[in-house]
Amino acid sequence: MSLQEMFKVAGATAIVTGGASGIGRAYGEVLAENGARVCLFDTNQGMLDETVAEIASRGGEIWGQVVDVTDRAAMAKAFDQVAKKHDRIDIVFANAGIDAGPGFLTPEGKRNPEGAIDALDDDHWDKVIATNLTSVYNTIKLAARYMKPQGSGRIIATSSIASIYNEPIVGTPYMPAKAGVTHLVRQAAMELGRFGILVNAIAPGPFATNIAGGRLKIPADRKAFEDWSVLHRIADTSEIKGLALFLASPASSYVTGTQMIIDGGLHLRPAD
Incomplete structure:
Protein backbone atom coordinates (compact mmCIF):
# COMPACT_ATOMS: atom_id res chain seq x y z
CA MET A 1 0.00 0.00 0.00
CA SER A 2 1.39 3.38 -1.00
CA LEU A 3 1.59 6.30 1.41
CA GLN A 4 -1.23 7.99 -0.49
CA GLU A 5 -3.43 4.91 -0.17
CA MET A 6 -2.64 4.53 3.53
CA PHE A 7 -4.08 7.95 4.31
CA LYS A 8 -6.90 7.88 1.77
CA VAL A 9 -10.28 9.17 2.96
CA ALA A 10 -11.50 10.36 -0.44
CA GLY A 11 -15.14 9.46 -1.00
CA ALA A 12 -15.75 8.58 2.65
CA THR A 13 -18.70 10.18 4.44
CA ALA A 14 -17.77 11.94 7.68
CA ILE A 15 -19.56 13.69 10.53
CA VAL A 16 -17.84 16.08 12.95
CA THR A 17 -19.74 17.34 15.99
CA GLY A 18 -18.75 20.75 17.28
CA GLY A 19 -17.26 21.33 13.85
CA ALA A 20 -17.71 25.06 13.35
CA SER A 21 -14.58 26.13 15.19
CA GLY A 22 -11.45 25.04 17.02
CA ILE A 23 -10.38 21.42 16.95
CA GLY A 24 -13.64 20.30 15.31
CA ARG A 25 -13.04 22.69 12.44
CA ALA A 26 -9.52 21.30 12.02
CA TYR A 27 -10.98 17.79 11.77
CA GLY A 28 -13.45 18.95 9.13
CA GLU A 29 -10.77 20.77 7.18
CA VAL A 30 -8.33 17.87 6.97
CA LEU A 31 -11.05 15.43 5.95
CA ALA A 32 -12.47 17.75 3.26
CA GLU A 33 -8.98 18.67 2.03
CA ASN A 34 -8.36 14.99 1.42
CA GLY A 35 -11.58 14.28 -0.45
CA ALA A 36 -14.03 13.14 2.21
CA ARG A 37 -17.67 14.23 2.11
CA VAL A 38 -18.04 16.09 5.39
CA GLU A 50 -18.79 30.75 7.69
CA THR A 51 -16.70 27.62 8.23
CA VAL A 52 -18.58 25.62 5.61
CA ALA A 53 -18.24 28.44 3.07
CA GLU A 54 -14.51 28.83 3.66
CA ILE A 55 -13.76 25.11 3.36
CA ALA A 56 -16.01 24.76 0.30
CA SER A 57 -14.25 27.68 -1.37
CA ARG A 58 -11.07 25.61 -1.32
CA GLY A 59 -12.78 22.75 -3.11
CA GLY A 60 -13.97 20.66 -0.19
CA GLU A 61 -17.28 18.77 -0.31
CA ILE A 62 -18.82 19.98 2.93
CA TRP A 63 -22.11 21.04 4.45
CA GLY A 64 -23.48 21.74 7.90
CA GLN A 65 -26.42 21.10 10.19
CA VAL A 66 -27.40 23.15 13.22
CA VAL A 67 -27.89 20.59 15.98
CA ASP A 68 -27.42 20.42 19.74
CA VAL A 69 -25.51 17.25 20.65
CA THR A 70 -27.44 16.97 23.92
CA ASP A 71 -30.73 16.71 22.00
CA ARG A 72 -30.97 12.99 21.22
CA ALA A 73 -33.93 13.28 18.85
CA ALA A 74 -32.25 16.08 16.89
CA MET A 75 -29.02 14.08 16.67
CA ALA A 76 -30.84 11.01 15.38
CA LYS A 77 -32.51 13.14 12.71
CA ALA A 78 -29.21 14.77 11.74
CA PHE A 79 -27.48 11.39 11.34
CA ASP A 80 -30.39 10.21 9.22
CA GLN A 81 -30.02 13.26 6.97
CA VAL A 82 -26.34 12.48 6.38
CA ALA A 83 -27.09 8.83 5.61
CA LYS A 84 -29.85 9.79 3.18
CA LYS A 85 -27.63 12.30 1.39
CA HIS A 86 -24.53 10.10 1.08
CA ASP A 87 -25.92 6.54 1.47
CA ARG A 88 -23.49 5.66 4.28
CA ILE A 89 -21.53 6.99 7.24
CA ASP A 90 -17.85 6.02 7.43
CA ILE A 91 -16.15 8.39 9.87
CA VAL A 92 -17.56 10.11 12.95
CA PHE A 93 -15.68 12.55 15.17
CA ALA A 94 -17.49 12.92 18.51
CA ASN A 95 -15.86 16.23 19.26
CA ALA A 96 -18.40 18.66 20.73
CA GLY A 97 -17.63 19.81 24.25
CA ILE A 98 -17.72 22.74 26.64
CA ASP A 99 -15.44 24.14 29.30
CA ALA A 100 -16.23 23.59 32.96
CA GLY A 101 -15.10 27.00 34.17
CA PRO A 102 -12.34 27.80 36.68
CA GLY A 103 -11.07 25.25 39.16
CA PHE A 104 -10.48 25.47 42.89
CA LEU A 105 -7.10 27.13 42.34
CA THR A 106 -6.11 30.16 40.29
CA PRO A 107 -3.14 29.92 37.89
CA GLU A 108 -1.12 31.67 40.61
CA GLY A 109 -1.94 28.86 43.06
CA LYS A 110 -4.43 30.76 45.22
CA ARG A 111 -7.71 29.24 46.38
CA ASN A 112 -10.73 30.11 44.23
CA PRO A 113 -13.91 29.87 46.33
CA GLU A 114 -16.16 29.79 43.26
CA GLY A 115 -14.44 26.63 42.02
CA ALA A 116 -14.65 24.77 45.33
CA ILE A 117 -16.57 21.49 45.12
CA ASP A 118 -18.99 22.50 47.87
CA ALA A 119 -19.84 25.63 45.89
CA LEU A 120 -20.41 23.97 42.51
CA ASP A 121 -23.76 24.59 40.88
CA ASP A 122 -25.55 21.28 40.25
CA ASP A 123 -27.05 22.49 36.98
CA HIS A 124 -23.56 23.36 35.75
CA TRP A 125 -22.32 19.87 36.66
CA ASP A 126 -25.22 18.31 34.78
CA LYS A 127 -24.62 20.47 31.70
CA VAL A 128 -20.91 19.61 31.51
CA ILE A 129 -21.56 15.88 31.91
CA ALA A 130 -24.40 15.98 29.36
CA THR A 131 -22.30 17.79 26.75
CA ASN A 132 -18.87 16.27 27.34
CA LEU A 133 -19.81 12.66 28.15
CA THR A 134 -23.43 11.72 27.52
CA SER A 135 -23.42 13.29 24.06
CA VAL A 136 -20.34 11.24 23.16
CA TYR A 137 -22.19 8.09 24.21
CA ASN A 138 -25.14 9.06 22.03
CA THR A 139 -22.90 9.94 19.08
CA ILE A 140 -21.15 6.56 19.28
CA LYS A 141 -24.52 4.83 19.61
CA LEU A 142 -25.87 6.50 16.47
CA ALA A 143 -22.67 5.90 14.52
CA ALA A 144 -22.76 2.20 15.39
CA ARG A 145 -26.31 1.86 14.04
CA TYR A 146 -25.17 2.95 10.60
CA MET A 147 -21.72 1.35 10.60
CA LYS A 148 -22.61 -2.16 11.79
CA PRO A 149 -24.66 -3.10 8.70
CA GLN A 150 -21.86 -1.95 6.37
CA GLY A 151 -19.20 -3.80 8.39
CA SER A 152 -16.81 -0.89 8.73
CA GLY A 153 -16.31 2.53 10.28
CA ARG A 154 -14.12 4.85 12.28
CA ILE A 155 -15.29 6.59 15.45
CA ILE A 156 -12.94 9.09 17.05
CA ALA A 157 -13.87 10.90 20.27
CA THR A 158 -12.16 14.03 21.53
CA SER A 159 -11.13 13.36 25.10
CA SER A 160 -8.54 15.48 26.90
CA ILE A 161 -5.30 15.31 28.81
CA ALA A 162 -7.65 15.99 31.73
CA SER A 163 -8.81 12.38 31.42
CA ILE A 164 -5.53 11.19 32.93
CA TYR A 165 -4.12 14.25 34.68
CA ASN A 166 -6.15 16.15 37.26
CA GLU A 167 -5.86 19.90 37.02
CA PRO A 168 -6.78 22.27 39.87
CA ILE A 169 -7.23 25.37 37.68
CA VAL A 170 -9.87 23.62 35.53
CA GLY A 171 -13.45 23.16 36.71
CA THR A 172 -13.98 19.85 38.54
CA PRO A 173 -16.72 18.43 36.25
CA TYR A 174 -14.35 18.46 33.29
CA MET A 175 -12.05 15.72 34.62
CA PRO A 176 -14.63 12.96 35.27
CA ALA A 177 -16.43 13.79 32.02
CA LYS A 178 -13.28 13.34 29.94
CA ALA A 179 -12.13 10.29 31.91
CA GLY A 180 -15.54 8.81 31.17
CA VAL A 181 -15.01 9.42 27.45
CA THR A 182 -11.73 7.48 27.59
CA HIS A 183 -13.33 4.45 29.24
CA LEU A 184 -16.37 4.66 26.97
CA VAL A 185 -14.09 4.52 23.93
CA ARG A 186 -12.40 1.38 25.24
CA GLN A 187 -15.73 -0.26 26.02
CA ALA A 188 -17.16 0.57 22.60
CA ALA A 189 -13.99 -0.65 20.88
CA MET A 190 -14.33 -4.02 22.65
CA GLU A 191 -17.91 -4.39 21.47
CA LEU A 192 -17.69 -3.01 17.94
CA GLY A 193 -14.43 -4.54 16.74
CA ARG A 194 -16.15 -7.66 15.45
CA PHE A 195 -18.17 -5.43 13.13
CA GLY A 196 -15.08 -3.82 11.61
CA ILE A 197 -15.60 -0.58 13.54
CA LEU A 198 -12.54 1.04 15.11
CA VAL A 199 -13.09 3.33 18.10
CA ASN A 200 -10.35 5.61 19.42
CA ALA A 201 -9.85 8.85 21.30
CA ILE A 202 -7.66 11.90 20.82
CA ALA A 203 -6.58 13.57 24.06
CA PRO A 204 -5.51 17.16 23.35
CA GLY A 205 -3.63 19.33 25.73
CA PRO A 206 -3.76 23.14 25.50
CA PHE A 207 -4.83 24.26 22.03
CA ALA A 208 -5.71 27.80 20.97
CA THR A 209 -9.52 27.52 20.60
CA ASN A 210 -12.65 29.38 21.66
CA ILE A 211 -13.41 26.96 24.50
CA ALA A 212 -13.83 28.66 27.85
CA GLY A 213 -14.48 31.88 25.99
CA GLY A 214 -10.91 31.95 24.73
CA ARG A 215 -9.50 31.42 28.21
CA LEU A 216 -5.99 30.83 26.91
CA LYS A 217 -5.97 34.44 25.74
CA ILE A 218 -5.77 35.44 29.42
CA PRO A 219 -2.03 35.96 30.08
CA ALA A 220 -1.90 34.17 33.46
CA ASP A 221 -3.82 31.15 32.21
CA ARG A 222 -1.83 30.95 28.99
CA LYS A 223 1.49 31.21 30.80
CA ALA A 224 0.53 28.42 33.19
CA PHE A 225 -0.14 25.99 30.35
CA GLU A 226 2.90 27.14 28.40
CA ASP A 227 5.12 26.53 31.42
CA TRP A 228 3.70 23.04 31.95
CA SER A 229 4.22 22.02 28.33
CA VAL A 230 7.59 20.44 27.55
CA LEU A 231 7.55 22.52 24.35
CA HIS A 232 6.62 25.66 26.33
CA ARG A 233 3.87 26.76 23.97
CA ILE A 234 0.18 26.43 23.14
CA ALA A 235 -0.68 24.38 20.04
CA ASP A 236 -2.37 25.67 16.92
CA THR A 237 -5.39 23.62 15.86
CA SER A 238 -3.70 22.78 12.54
CA GLU A 239 -1.28 20.62 14.53
CA ILE A 240 -3.99 18.07 15.27
CA LYS A 241 -4.80 17.40 11.61
CA GLY A 242 -2.16 14.72 11.06
CA LEU A 243 -3.34 12.62 13.99
CA ALA A 244 -6.97 13.03 12.97
CA LEU A 245 -6.25 11.88 9.41
CA PHE A 246 -4.28 8.89 10.70
CA LEU A 247 -7.17 7.67 12.85
CA ALA A 248 -9.73 8.27 10.10
CA SER A 249 -7.76 6.47 7.39
CA PRO A 250 -6.52 2.95 6.52
CA ALA A 251 -3.19 3.87 8.12
CA SER A 252 -4.74 3.06 11.52
CA SER A 253 -6.33 -0.23 10.45
CA TYR A 254 -4.97 -2.12 13.50
CA VAL A 255 -5.54 0.63 16.06
CA THR A 256 -8.62 0.53 18.28
CA GLY A 257 -9.52 1.12 21.90
CA THR A 258 -6.67 3.52 22.42
CA GLN A 259 -6.27 7.17 23.40
CA MET A 260 -3.60 9.20 21.66
CA ILE A 261 -2.20 12.12 23.61
CA ILE A 262 -1.27 15.33 21.79
CA ASP A 263 -0.31 17.82 24.48
CA GLY A 264 3.22 19.07 23.91
CA GLY A 265 4.41 16.85 26.76
CA LEU A 266 2.16 18.45 29.39
CA HIS A 267 1.38 15.03 30.90
CA LEU A 268 5.09 14.66 31.72
CA ARG A 269 4.91 17.55 34.18
CA PRO A 270 5.76 16.26 37.67
CA ALA A 271 3.13 16.61 40.37
CA ASP A 272 3.49 19.70 42.55
Missing part, protein backbone atom coordinates in the same frame (compact mmCIF):
# COMPACT_ATOMS: atom_id res chain seq x y z
CA CYS A 39 -21.01 17.25 7.44
CA LEU A 40 -20.34 19.55 10.40
CA PHE A 41 -22.75 19.65 13.36
CA ASP A 42 -22.78 22.75 15.55
CA THR A 43 -25.16 25.01 17.46
CA ASN A 44 -23.68 28.27 16.16
CA GLN A 45 -25.43 28.95 12.83
CA GLY A 46 -23.31 31.95 11.86
CA MET A 47 -19.97 30.34 12.62
CA LEU A 48 -21.08 27.09 10.98
CA ASP A 49 -22.08 28.86 7.76
Whole structure:
Protein backbone atom coordinates (compact mmCIF):
# COMPACT_ATOMS: atom_id res chain seq x y z
CA MET A 1 0.00 0.00 0.00
CA SER A 2 1.39 3.38 -1.00
CA LEU A 3 1.59 6.30 1.41
CA GLN A 4 -1.23 7.99 -0.49
CA GLU A 5 -3.43 4.91 -0.17
CA MET A 6 -2.64 4.53 3.53
CA PHE A 7 -4.08 7.95 4.31
CA LYS A 8 -6.90 7.88 1.77
CA VAL A 9 -10.28 9.17 2.96
CA ALA A 10 -11.50 10.36 -0.44
CA GLY A 11 -15.14 9.46 -1.00
CA ALA A 12 -15.75 8.58 2.65
CA THR A 13 -18.70 10.18 4.44
CA ALA A 14 -17.77 11.94 7.68
CA ILE A 15 -19.56 13.69 10.53
CA VAL A 16 -17.84 16.08 12.95
CA THR A 17 -19.74 17.34 15.99
CA GLY A 18 -18.75 20.75 17.28
CA GLY A 19 -17.26 21.33 13.85
CA ALA A 20 -17.71 25.06 13.35
CA SER A 21 -14.58 26.13 15.19
CA GLY A 22 -11.45 25.04 17.02
CA ILE A 23 -10.38 21.42 16.95
CA GLY A 24 -13.64 20.30 15.31
CA ARG A 25 -13.04 22.69 12.44
CA ALA A 26 -9.52 21.30 12.02
CA TYR A 27 -10.98 17.79 11.77
CA GLY A 28 -13.45 18.95 9.13
CA GLU A 29 -10.77 20.77 7.18
CA VAL A 30 -8.33 17.87 6.97
CA LEU A 31 -11.05 15.43 5.95
CA ALA A 32 -12.47 17.75 3.26
CA GLU A 33 -8.98 18.67 2.03
CA ASN A 34 -8.36 14.99 1.42
CA GLY A 35 -11.58 14.28 -0.45
CA ALA A 36 -14.03 13.14 2.21
CA ARG A 37 -17.67 14.23 2.11
CA VAL A 38 -18.04 16.09 5.39
CA CYS A 39 -21.01 17.25 7.44
CA LEU A 40 -20.34 19.55 10.40
CA PHE A 41 -22.75 19.65 13.36
CA ASP A 42 -22.78 22.75 15.55
CA THR A 43 -25.16 25.01 17.46
CA ASN A 44 -23.68 28.27 16.16
CA GLN A 45 -25.43 28.95 12.83
CA GLY A 46 -23.31 31.95 11.86
CA MET A 47 -19.97 30.34 12.62
CA LEU A 48 -21.08 27.09 10.98
CA ASP A 49 -22.08 28.86 7.76
CA GLU A 50 -18.79 30.75 7.69
CA THR A 51 -16.70 27.62 8.23
CA VAL A 52 -18.58 25.62 5.61
CA ALA A 53 -18.24 28.44 3.07
CA GLU A 54 -14.51 28.83 3.66
CA ILE A 55 -13.76 25.11 3.36
CA ALA A 56 -16.01 24.76 0.30
CA SER A 57 -14.25 27.68 -1.37
CA ARG A 58 -11.07 25.61 -1.32
CA GLY A 59 -12.78 22.75 -3.11
CA GLY A 60 -13.97 20.66 -0.19
CA GLU A 61 -17.28 18.77 -0.31
CA ILE A 62 -18.82 19.98 2.93
CA TRP A 63 -22.11 21.04 4.45
CA GLY A 64 -23.48 21.74 7.90
CA GLN A 65 -26.42 21.10 10.19
CA VAL A 66 -27.40 23.15 13.22
CA VAL A 67 -27.89 20.59 15.98
CA ASP A 68 -27.42 20.42 19.74
CA VAL A 69 -25.51 17.25 20.65
CA THR A 70 -27.44 16.97 23.92
CA ASP A 71 -30.73 16.71 22.00
CA ARG A 72 -30.97 12.99 21.22
CA ALA A 73 -33.93 13.28 18.85
CA ALA A 74 -32.25 16.08 16.89
CA MET A 75 -29.02 14.08 16.67
CA ALA A 76 -30.84 11.01 15.38
CA LYS A 77 -32.51 13.14 12.71
CA ALA A 78 -29.21 14.77 11.74
CA PHE A 79 -27.48 11.39 11.34
CA ASP A 80 -30.39 10.21 9.22
CA GLN A 81 -30.02 13.26 6.97
CA VAL A 82 -26.34 12.48 6.38
CA ALA A 83 -27.09 8.83 5.61
CA LYS A 84 -29.85 9.79 3.18
CA LYS A 85 -27.63 12.30 1.39
CA HIS A 86 -24.53 10.10 1.08
CA ASP A 87 -25.92 6.54 1.47
CA ARG A 88 -23.49 5.66 4.28
CA ILE A 89 -21.53 6.99 7.24
CA ASP A 90 -17.85 6.02 7.43
CA ILE A 91 -16.15 8.39 9.87
CA VAL A 92 -17.56 10.11 12.95
CA PHE A 93 -15.68 12.55 15.17
CA ALA A 94 -17.49 12.92 18.51
CA ASN A 95 -15.86 16.23 19.26
CA ALA A 96 -18.40 18.66 20.73
CA GLY A 97 -17.63 19.81 24.25
CA ILE A 98 -17.72 22.74 26.64
CA ASP A 99 -15.44 24.14 29.30
CA ALA A 100 -16.23 23.59 32.96
CA GLY A 101 -15.10 27.00 34.17
CA PRO A 102 -12.34 27.80 36.68
CA GLY A 103 -11.07 25.25 39.16
CA PHE A 104 -10.48 25.47 42.89
CA LEU A 105 -7.10 27.13 42.34
CA THR A 106 -6.11 30.16 40.29
CA PRO A 107 -3.14 29.92 37.89
CA GLU A 108 -1.12 31.67 40.61
CA GLY A 109 -1.94 28.86 43.06
CA LYS A 110 -4.43 30.76 45.22
CA ARG A 111 -7.71 29.24 46.38
CA ASN A 112 -10.73 30.11 44.23
CA PRO A 113 -13.91 29.87 46.33
CA GLU A 114 -16.16 29.79 43.26
CA GLY A 115 -14.44 26.63 42.02
CA ALA A 116 -14.65 24.77 45.33
CA ILE A 117 -16.57 21.49 45.12
CA ASP A 118 -18.99 22.50 47.87
CA ALA A 119 -19.84 25.63 45.89
CA LEU A 120 -20.41 23.97 42.51
CA ASP A 121 -23.76 24.59 40.88
CA ASP A 122 -25.55 21.28 40.25
CA ASP A 123 -27.05 22.49 36.98
CA HIS A 124 -23.56 23.36 35.75
CA TRP A 125 -22.32 19.87 36.66
CA ASP A 126 -25.22 18.31 34.78
CA LYS A 127 -24.62 20.47 31.70
CA VAL A 128 -20.91 19.61 31.51
CA ILE A 129 -21.56 15.88 31.91
CA ALA A 130 -24.40 15.98 29.36
CA THR A 131 -22.30 17.79 26.75
CA ASN A 132 -18.87 16.27 27.34
CA LEU A 133 -19.81 12.66 28.15
CA THR A 134 -23.43 11.72 27.52
CA SER A 135 -23.42 13.29 24.06
CA VAL A 136 -20.34 11.24 23.16
CA TYR A 137 -22.19 8.09 24.21
CA ASN A 138 -25.14 9.06 22.03
CA THR A 139 -22.90 9.94 19.08
CA ILE A 140 -21.15 6.56 19.28
CA LYS A 141 -24.52 4.83 19.61
CA LEU A 142 -25.87 6.50 16.47
CA ALA A 143 -22.67 5.90 14.52
CA ALA A 144 -22.76 2.20 15.39
CA ARG A 145 -26.31 1.86 14.04
CA TYR A 146 -25.17 2.95 10.60
CA MET A 147 -21.72 1.35 10.60
CA LYS A 148 -22.61 -2.16 11.79
CA PRO A 149 -24.66 -3.10 8.70
CA GLN A 150 -21.86 -1.95 6.37
CA GLY A 151 -19.20 -3.80 8.39
CA SER A 152 -16.81 -0.89 8.73
CA GLY A 153 -16.31 2.53 10.28
CA ARG A 154 -14.12 4.85 12.28
CA ILE A 155 -15.29 6.59 15.45
CA ILE A 156 -12.94 9.09 17.05
CA ALA A 157 -13.87 10.90 20.27
CA THR A 158 -12.16 14.03 21.53
CA SER A 159 -11.13 13.36 25.10
CA SER A 160 -8.54 15.48 26.90
CA ILE A 161 -5.30 15.31 28.81
CA ALA A 162 -7.65 15.99 31.73
CA SER A 163 -8.81 12.38 31.42
CA ILE A 164 -5.53 11.19 32.93
CA TYR A 165 -4.12 14.25 34.68
CA ASN A 166 -6.15 16.15 37.26
CA GLU A 167 -5.86 19.90 37.02
CA PRO A 168 -6.78 22.27 39.87
CA ILE A 169 -7.23 25.37 37.68
CA VAL A 170 -9.87 23.62 35.53
CA GLY A 171 -13.45 23.16 36.71
CA THR A 172 -13.98 19.85 38.54
CA PRO A 173 -16.72 18.43 36.25
CA TYR A 174 -14.35 18.46 33.29
CA MET A 175 -12.05 15.72 34.62
CA PRO A 176 -14.63 12.96 35.27
CA ALA A 177 -16.43 13.79 32.02
CA LYS A 178 -13.28 13.34 29.94
CA ALA A 179 -12.13 10.29 31.91
CA GLY A 180 -15.54 8.81 31.17
CA VAL A 181 -15.01 9.42 27.45
CA THR A 182 -11.73 7.48 27.59
CA HIS A 183 -13.33 4.45 29.24
CA LEU A 184 -16.37 4.66 26.97
CA VAL A 185 -14.09 4.52 23.93
CA ARG A 186 -12.40 1.38 25.24
CA GLN A 187 -15.73 -0.26 26.02
CA ALA A 188 -17.16 0.57 22.60
CA ALA A 189 -13.99 -0.65 20.88
CA MET A 190 -14.33 -4.02 22.65
CA GLU A 191 -17.91 -4.39 21.47
CA LEU A 192 -17.69 -3.01 17.94
CA GLY A 193 -14.43 -4.54 16.74
CA ARG A 194 -16.15 -7.66 15.45
CA PHE A 195 -18.17 -5.43 13.13
CA GLY A 196 -15.08 -3.82 11.61
CA ILE A 197 -15.60 -0.58 13.54
CA LEU A 198 -12.54 1.04 15.11
CA VAL A 199 -13.09 3.33 18.10
CA ASN A 200 -10.35 5.61 19.42
CA ALA A 201 -9.85 8.85 21.30
CA ILE A 202 -7.66 11.90 20.82
CA ALA A 203 -6.58 13.57 24.06
CA PRO A 204 -5.51 17.16 23.35
CA GLY A 205 -3.63 19.33 25.73
CA PRO A 206 -3.76 23.14 25.50
CA PHE A 207 -4.83 24.26 22.03
CA ALA A 208 -5.71 27.80 20.97
CA THR A 209 -9.52 27.52 20.60
CA ASN A 210 -12.65 29.38 21.66
CA ILE A 211 -13.41 26.96 24.50
CA ALA A 212 -13.83 28.66 27.85
CA GLY A 213 -14.48 31.88 25.99
CA GLY A 214 -10.91 31.95 24.73
CA ARG A 215 -9.50 31.42 28.21
CA LEU A 216 -5.99 30.83 26.91
CA LYS A 217 -5.97 34.44 25.74
CA ILE A 218 -5.77 35.44 29.42
CA PRO A 219 -2.03 35.96 30.08
CA ALA A 220 -1.90 34.17 33.46
CA ASP A 221 -3.82 31.15 32.21
CA ARG A 222 -1.83 30.95 28.99
CA LYS A 223 1.49 31.21 30.80
CA ALA A 224 0.53 28.42 33.19
CA PHE A 225 -0.14 25.99 30.35
CA GLU A 226 2.90 27.14 28.40
CA ASP A 227 5.12 26.53 31.42
CA TRP A 228 3.70 23.04 31.95
CA SER A 229 4.22 22.02 28.33
CA VAL A 230 7.59 20.44 27.55
CA LEU A 231 7.55 22.52 24.35
CA HIS A 232 6.62 25.66 26.33
CA ARG A 233 3.87 26.76 23.97
CA ILE A 234 0.18 26.43 23.14
CA ALA A 235 -0.68 24.38 20.04
CA ASP A 236 -2.37 25.67 16.92
CA THR A 237 -5.39 23.62 15.86
CA SER A 238 -3.70 22.78 12.54
CA GLU A 239 -1.28 20.62 14.53
CA ILE A 240 -3.99 18.07 15.27
CA LYS A 241 -4.80 17.40 11.61
CA GLY A 242 -2.16 14.72 11.06
CA LEU A 243 -3.34 12.62 13.99
CA ALA A 244 -6.97 13.03 12.97
CA LEU A 245 -6.25 11.88 9.41
CA PHE A 246 -4.28 8.89 10.70
CA LEU A 247 -7.17 7.67 12.85
CA ALA A 248 -9.73 8.27 10.10
CA SER A 249 -7.76 6.47 7.39
CA PRO A 250 -6.52 2.95 6.52
CA ALA A 251 -3.19 3.87 8.12
CA SER A 252 -4.74 3.06 11.52
CA SER A 253 -6.33 -0.23 10.45
CA TYR A 254 -4.97 -2.12 13.50
CA VAL A 255 -5.54 0.63 16.06
CA THR A 256 -8.62 0.53 18.28
CA GLY A 257 -9.52 1.12 21.90
CA THR A 258 -6.67 3.52 22.42
CA GLN A 259 -6.27 7.17 23.40
CA MET A 260 -3.60 9.20 21.66
CA ILE A 261 -2.20 12.12 23.61
CA ILE A 262 -1.27 15.33 21.79
CA ASP A 263 -0.31 17.82 24.48
CA GLY A 264 3.22 19.07 23.91
CA GLY A 265 4.41 16.85 26.76
CA LEU A 266 2.16 18.45 29.39
CA HIS A 267 1.38 15.03 30.90
CA LEU A 268 5.09 14.66 31.72
CA ARG A 269 4.91 17.55 34.18
CA PRO A 270 5.76 16.26 37.67
CA ALA A 271 3.13 16.61 40.37
CA ASP A 272 3.49 19.70 42.55
